[in-house]
Each structure stands twice: as structure tokens, then as C-alpha cells.
Amino acid sequence: MRLVMLGTGPFAVPTLRQLVASSHQVLRVVTRPPRGRRPEAPPMQVAAEQLALPLWQPETVNSEEAVAELQSLKPDLLVVCDYGEILKPAALAVAPHGGINLHGSLLPKYRGAAPVQWAVLNGDAETGNTVIQMTAGLDAGPCLGIDVLPIDPDESAGTLEARLAARGGDLVLQVIDALAAGTAMPIKQDRQQASKAPRLEKEHGAIDWSRDAQAIKNQVRALDPWPRAYTSWQRGAGEPLRLILHRTSVVSPSPDPAAAPGMVLEAGPRLLVATGAGALEILALQPAGKRVMDAAEFLRGYQLPVGARLGT
Missing domain, CATH: 3.40.50.170 (Formyl transferase, N-terminal domain)
Incomplete structure (x- = not known):
């Protein structure tokens, strides 16, 4: 033809x-x-x-x-x-x-x-x-x-x-x-x-930690390579640090089911965050303006404490 x-x-x-x-x-x-x-x-x-x-x-x-x-x-x-x-x-x-x-x-x-x-x-x-x-x-x-x-x-x-x-x-x-x-x-x-699949926008990347861990993992996967899923960490009185998530894993049941969504449950050797159902382990992430790093490397460079909250 x-x-x-x-x-x-x-x-x-x-x-x-x-x-x-x-x-x-x-x-x-x-x-x-x-x-x-x-x-x-x-x-x-x-x-x-x-x-x-x-x-x-x-x-x-x-x-x-x-x-x-x-x-x-x-x-x-x-x-x-x-x-x-x-x-x-x-x-x-x-x-x-x-x-x-x-x-x-x-x-x-x-x-x-x-x-x-x-x-x-x-x-x-x-x-x-x-x-x-x-x-x-x-x-x-x-x-x-x-x-x-x-x-x-x-x-x-x-x-x-x-x-x-x-x-x-x-x-x-x-x-x-x-x-x-x-x-x-x-x-x-x-x-x-029939269902619709409109183009994703940057706004789709904001993580709502009240959703369940599997849904957030799917969001991280779906927005890779663009526009990327992200959250923020409010460090003291300064500007919040944007964190782009690259790889995650679901931990279920959560080690602390009563923890508020977005709360850091573990900060060494793994990085574990509470969600609306289950917990999410962050395996690789990228602080704003920096390169991608695994969780252990991130925790060595940034003093993220247990009990800190991620998100708005």
C-alpha cells in the first residue's frame, strides 16, 4: 500500500x-x-x-x-x-x-x-x-x-x-x-x-497523603517521567522544601495505623510515611534543585525527623 x-x-x-x-x-x-x-x-x-x-x-x-x-x-x-x-x-x-x-x-x-x-x-x-x-x-x-x-x-x-x-x-x-x-x-x-484520558497537568502531581498508599504509589508511577509526583516538607519557618518522588513501595499494614497522613514514621535506614491506609516507603526522591538520590543518601544530607509532616 x-x-x-x-x-x-x-x-x-x-x-x-x-x-x-x-x-x-x-x-x-x-x-x-x-x-x-x-x-x-x-x-x-x-x-x-x-x-x-x-x-x-x-x-x-x-x-x-x-x-x-x-x-x-x-x-x-x-x-x-x-x-x-x-x-x-x-x-x-x-x-x-x-x-x-x-x-x-x-x-x-x-x-x-x-x-x-x-x-x-x-x-x-x-x-x-x-x-x-x-x-x-x-x-x-x-x-x-x-x-x-x-x-x-x-x-x-x-x-x-x-x-x-x-x-x-x-x-x-x-x-x-x-x-x-x-x-x-x-x-x-x-x-x-468509554472513558476519557485527558492530558495530565503539573497539578496532578501534588500528593494527597490522606489517600491510600497504593493509590499514591500509582500516582508516582503514572507521572513518571512527567510531570512527576511531589510533596513538600516544612522545615522550620523557612520556605518548604519540595520533594519529587521517583520510586516508592507500599508497606501494609502500617507500623502505626493511627498516625496522621503525611507523618514520617521512620527516617533511617528507610524513609516511611503514613498515608490514609497503609504506609509508603520512599525509595528514591529528588529535593528541589538537586539530583535524584536514594532514601538513605537523602537522610544523610537532610535531617528529616520522625514525626515531621509532609504535604500542605
Whole structure:
């Protein structure tokens, strides 16, 4: 098939590499333009340049000019992943087979920009990739292929996302081959089972110690590598010290079930904090402006006493 791939972020890169290595022809790679005060080339731009593929970065792929450009390529199929803009019907109509999208969740669960993070945040035991036929709705089209993957209870969202990305290309190729052969079997999504996965913001990182220890551990995992889970330690009358949590472990039952949430229960050799249910052991953390360190190293440099309270 003659393909145009639209993608911007790192999740799409492994799929692009597999498409290039397949029997299909990648006519062009479309990415969103670099943004920000110090714009950097997005991962898909870097990959396209490494693979010597034609690259195009329109401000919007839905303009009349962009749609006409897509039509001029005469693609059989648009392949979309981690692109950053919803394609309107006119753009999808340029290819006889329309567009397919690789999404990092078991749709209809977690429609939106952060499906992997929300799966970890909610403590799900499994997730996966879904390839859908694209429609006007957000991640709402019929499913063409599903690949289920267990979630390790200690892995971060970043690690899980990388595993899903590495597997996505195989699923996309299976769907493309089925479309080419006319054997694809679309399965309509159950709208009653749909849930949303909006992009996480920095505010999601603030730890509420009244929640149970497992929920806080999931928060730490889900917000790794960004925006990170954090708490604060009020040291005397000065400014509170922000502590970014990198790795944690659940201790249940708590050695002091009556302790107030956020209270430091142990401060050597391990760092143990009371929560709303159970206790949380902080294994690795990062004081503001410093590097990541394990709990023992932190406690050697900072005199955090038993009985101190973390949080607001």
C-alpha cells in the first residue's frame, strides 16, 4: 500500500521504522511543527530525517491547501499515531481506505491524549494497543486490531509507554495487510464503556497523603517521567522544601495505623510515611534543585525527623 504517516511524538517512531522496513511504501511523514520558545525537532521529524523520508510540517493538516497536498500524493491509507491534531472528514477522505490510528489503550477505555498514564494512575492490571478506523469522533472509530499487554505493578508510565510503542508496529502492519486483502473485520466500540484520558497537568502531581498508599504509589508511577509526583516538607519557618518522588513501595499494614497522613514514621535506614491506609516507603526522591538520590543518601544530607509532616 501507498502510505502517508502522520505522527509527532516518540510513541509513533517504532511504527514508522517498521512500516519503512515492510513491503509498503511510505510516501511522506507528516508531523506537527516544532513549538515553544526554544523549539526542538519532534521525535518523528528526527526519525524521518534519519530514514531519508520526505517530511512535511503543516500548521494544520485540515486546511484546504493541506488536504489538496495530501490528495496529490494519492495515498491508499493514512496511518496516524501520536500526531496531535484530529483529522477532519475531508482529510480522511483523501485515501480510499481512509485513516487508521494506533492508540495506547484497550478502547473504548481511555480515549484521549494520556491513555497510558491514566491506566497506571488507576492501578489497572493490563492495557494494550488498539488500531481503529478513524472517524470524526475522538478515538471513537471501529476497532480493527487489539493487542493486550499486562502492566508490571512497579513499572512507570514511561516504561510502559515504551513497551507499547515497541509492539505497535506489528499490530499496525497486521491491520494494513488485512485492509489490503479485504479481510479486516471492524468491531464497533461500546460507547457505554468509554472513558476519557485527558492530558495530565503539573497539578496532578501534588500528593494527597490522606489517600491510600497504593493509590499514591500509582500516582508516582503514572507521572513518571512527567510531570512527576511531589510533596513538600516544612522545615522550620523557612520556605518548604519540595520533594519529587521517583520510586516508592507500599508497606501494609502500617507500623502505626493511627498516625496522621503525611507523618514520617521512620527516617533511617528507610524513609516511611503514613498515608490514609497503609504506609509508603520512599525509595528514591529528588529535593528541589538537586539530583535524584536514594532514601538513605537523602537522610544523610537532610535531617528529616520522625514525626515531621509532609504535604500542605
